[in-house]
Amino acid sequence: MALRFASLGSGSKGNGTLVASGDHCLLVDCGFTIKETERRMARLGVSPSDLSAILVTHEHSDHLSGVAPLARKYKLPVYLTPGTLRARDIGKLPRLHLIEGHQPFAVADIQVTPVAVPHDAREAAQFVFRNRGGSLGLLTDLGTVTPHVEAHFGDCDALVLEANHDPQMLAQGPYPPSLKRRVGGAYGHLSNQQAAGFLQRVGCDQLQHLVVAHISEKNNSVELARAALADAADKVANCIFACQQQGFDWLDIDKRD
Ligand SMILES: [Zn+2]
Ligand SMILES: [Zn+2]
Numbered sequence: 420m421a422l423r424f425a426s427l428g429s430g431s432k433g434n435g436t437l438v439a440s441g442d443h444c445l446l447v448d449c450g451f452t453i454k455e456t457e458r459r460m461a462r463l464g465v466s467p468s469d470l471s472a473i474l475v476t477h478e479h480s481d482h483l484s485g486v487a488p489l490a491r492k493y494k495l496p497v498y499l500t501p502g503t504l505r506a507r508d509i510g511k512l513p514r515l516h517l518i519e520g521h522q523p524f525a526v527a528d529i530q531v532t533p534v535a536v537p538h539d540a541r542e543a544a545q546f547v548f549r550n551r552g553g554s555l556g557l558l559t560d561l562g563t564v565t566p567h568v569e570a571h572f573g574d575c576d577a578l579v580l581e582a583n584h585d586p587q588m589l590a591q592g593p594y595p596p597s598l599k600r601r602v603g604g605a606y607g608h609l610s611n612q613q614a615a616g617f618l619q620r621v622g623c624d625q626l627q628h629l630v631v632a633h634i635s636e637k638n639n640s641v642e643l644a645r646a647a648l649a650d651a652a653d654k655v656a657n658c659i660f661a662c663q664q665q666g667f668d669w670l671d672i673d674k675r676d
Contacts, residue, residue: 502542
């Protein structure tokens with residue numbers, strides 16, 4: 420059964436990624452209102468009632484704001500770390516599953532490995548998903564690629580990777596100095612160059628899909644991200660750039676030979 424994935428939108432105005440295997444579908448993060456989530460999911464041919472669970476990476480509102488309302492309306496289980504749960508008052512959740520110590524877990528036939536990342540959140544986790552067909556890494560919202568991150572995300576069949584900002588655009592852009600330091604710091608977001616460096620170190624010949632994501636609308640452009648990642652994009656069968664409004668359409672991961 421192929422692992423499939425799609426995005427409701429990617430960026431600081433709201434995130435949501437669908438990961439599916441057979442009849443089972445997970446939503447990772449939800450930074451949209453219920454109405455907007457329903458609309459964006461419908462565009463991808465699914466409804467929140469089709470979801471098996473919602474997984475949360477961290478408490479920033481572009482990832483969390485829609486999670487509890489959606490979980491309550493559709494009675495969905497929510498997986499998050501204790502730190503993320505304590506970081507905000509997110510209200511009552513119908514079915515809560517704590518991810519403790521970043522221990523791997525399974526939802527239906529999808530194996531989920533949470534990976535700790537350096538980000539200015541209480542207990543952020545990014546995820547690697549696996550089924551018998553292949554593996555997918557979701558890697559956004561981190562300020563540094565640590566050896567731990569490299570070990571987990573270096574061998575995926577498909578990767579959604581943050582290329583958040585161009586350092587020069589960030590420096591000259593509209594953010595106040597404190598926010599510039601936060602975004603560009605070790606617990607902020609990956610720049611185009613950091614993303615490119617990671618891909619160069621781990622190699623990307625095995626990647627079927629590379630989705631460049633969480634691209635800032637203020638401190639980056641698709642052209643700059645594309646230029647910085649050109650070497651990697653050349654080696655990958657399919658390289659696309661996710662956007663805030665459209666996200667990206669379903670992609671299938673084929674079984675490795
Ligand atoms: Zn974010
Ligand atoms: Zn964040």
